[in-house]
Amino acid sequence: MKTATAKELKTALSNSSQTELLDLCLRLARFKKENKELLTYLLFESDYEAGYIQSIKDEMDEQFEQINTKSYFYIRKSVRKIHNNTKKYIRYSLKKETEVELLLYFCQKLKDFDPPISRSPRLQGVYDRTLLSIKKTIPKLHEDLQYDFNEELEDL
Structure with missing residues (x-):
């Protein structure tokens, strides 16, 4: 066909x-x-973007709490799943502000995760690539938002 x-x-x-x-x-x-x-998203949530972002953050919190921390293999697998879901929700929105905010939140959760991601080169790679993606997206935003997001990025 x-x-x-x-x-x-x-x-x-x-x-x-x-x-x-x-x-x-x-x-x-x-x-x-x-x-x-x-x-x-298009029918119910696109009008209230802040609520949409918060619901995704809540879902990410829940998913991070459910990660099996027995082995880095399971951690990597779960982190990839969370990252893919986050990217999917970003595709629905198509707004750069939403993309940056959700990816910053993902990086913050990953950085605060225990056991530390620095012990796994693959997890560190996911973290680094996500930060690079954020750095590429921030210049496309309004100047005020750029400043705010750059401040958050510096904290990471």
Whole structure:
């Protein structure tokens, strides 16, 4: 099956009625969890970004508490999962402020984690790459936000 381009999809959707669009959205939501999560964000949470960020932070707190600390293998696996989930939520938002705030929070949680991540080169690499990503994103923000986020970055 050949996949249609974004332009073709946009044209087809603009020619559809409101009920057809509703049916298409509901059908899309039935298939993948990510589609449902994106629709939930767009319909309910995009208006109140601060609440969305706080809910993700709460989820991250919960996930960090559940990490099995018996071995660095399990820690790495769990940290990768938390990082991937965070990146997924950032993709839903598409706002650079949200991206920087969530990644800074992830780095702070990782830095404060016990046992220390400095004993695992792979975990240290995840931490360093995330900091590098934050440093690349901060210049794209408004000057006031840049200053605030740079202050937080210096604390790390």
